[in-house]
Amino acid sequence: MTTTTYPISEEQVQFYQENGYIQLLNVLTADELAQARQALDEVMEQQLDESHDRSADAEYRKIFVQKVNLWQVHGGVRRYVFNARLAEIARRLARAQTIRLWHDHALIKMPGDSKASSWHQDIPYWPMQEDGSLSCWMALDDVYVENGCMAFIPGSHRLGRLEPINLKAPQDLFKLVPDEQARELNLDFTPRFQPMPAGSCTFHDGRTFHYAGPNQSDRPRRAIITIYMPDEVHFSGKPHIVTDDLQLTPGAALTGERFPILAP
Ligand SMILES: O=C(O)CCC(=O)C(=O)O
Known part of the structure; x- marks a missing residue:
């Protein structure tokens, strides 16, 4: 368990609430960063079954290697995911009483990975009745536009849930936005790219439009993402790799061992 805190001001909470994302620099200590990198590199060598490894699909692999619920x-990944400082930041940003884990995943863009992570929202893929779940996207390498740093559209979370995008044969997310709603919300669709040093992160709401370009560098771009659920979130019935074996009925609370409380 970590004991130090990373202070989040009320202005930062407001920025997150208004824009649906925030960047936070140097959140991990040098030791934590080294441990997280080592854990990720080790787990990438492990043979994992299909409930953890989504990298068998060759088309998907052109975007990134994805491994799920590595905790x-x-x-070592478990220690990272249970980092109380990160979960407490999520709790503050979401203005929640408690924070539970939805799942973690590693997204590694290898050099030469030729496809972008197309513009999408996350929440349409998740079997959740409530909105408000949020991701902490932690850079384990320095990230910049050319190696696939994240980008966001500020305020796009206020559009609510649109249709899920097929990441392998991407549709244009922006075409799904009703013109009138975009005008009413006064949205500026200029992407805000998020270059940052390793050990820094962004948090984004599951409804926020986001994107990462291909990795055009000669080194892997390693990121570990922890997805947090604020307070009690209920199962919608949609199929999902994390819940498929649980035989949940729609309306069931996503609680219990699979979804541990991480904060407070
Ligand atoms: O890291 C990427 O390439 C995309 C990340 C993403 O879509 C997410 O964290 O929800």
């Missing part, structure tokens, strides 16, 4: 299979 269940590697002690």
Whole structure:
């Protein structure tokens, strides 16, 4: 367990609430960064079953290698995911009483990965009745536009849930936005790219439009993402790799061992 805090001001909470994302610099200590990198590199060498490894699909692999719920299979990743400082930041930003884990995943863009992570929202893929779940996207390498840093559209979370995008054969998310709603919300669709040093992160709401370009550098771009659920979130019935084996009925609370409380 970590004991130090990363102070989040009320202005930062407001920025997150208004824009649906925020960037926070140097959130991990040098030791934590080194440990997280080592854990990720080790777990990438492990043989994982299909409930953890989404990298078998060759088309998907042109975007990134994705491995899911690594906290269940590697002690070092578990330590990272249970980092109370990060969960407490999520709790503050979401203005929640408690924070539970939805799942973690590693997204590694290898050099030469030729496809962008197209503009999308996350919440349409998640089997959740409530909105408000949020991701902490932690850079384990320095990230910049050319190696696939994240980009966001400020305020796009206020558009609510649109249709899920097929990341392998991407549709144009922006075409799904009703003109009238975009005008009413006064949205500026200029992407805000998020270059940042390793050990820094962004948090984004599951409804916020986001994107990362291909990795045009000669080194991997390693990121570990922890997805947090504020307070009690209920199952919608939609299929999902994290819940498929649980035989949940729609309306069931996403609680219990699979979704541990991380803060307070
Ligand atoms: O890291 C990427 O390439 C995309 C990340 C993403 O879509 C997410 O964290 O929700």
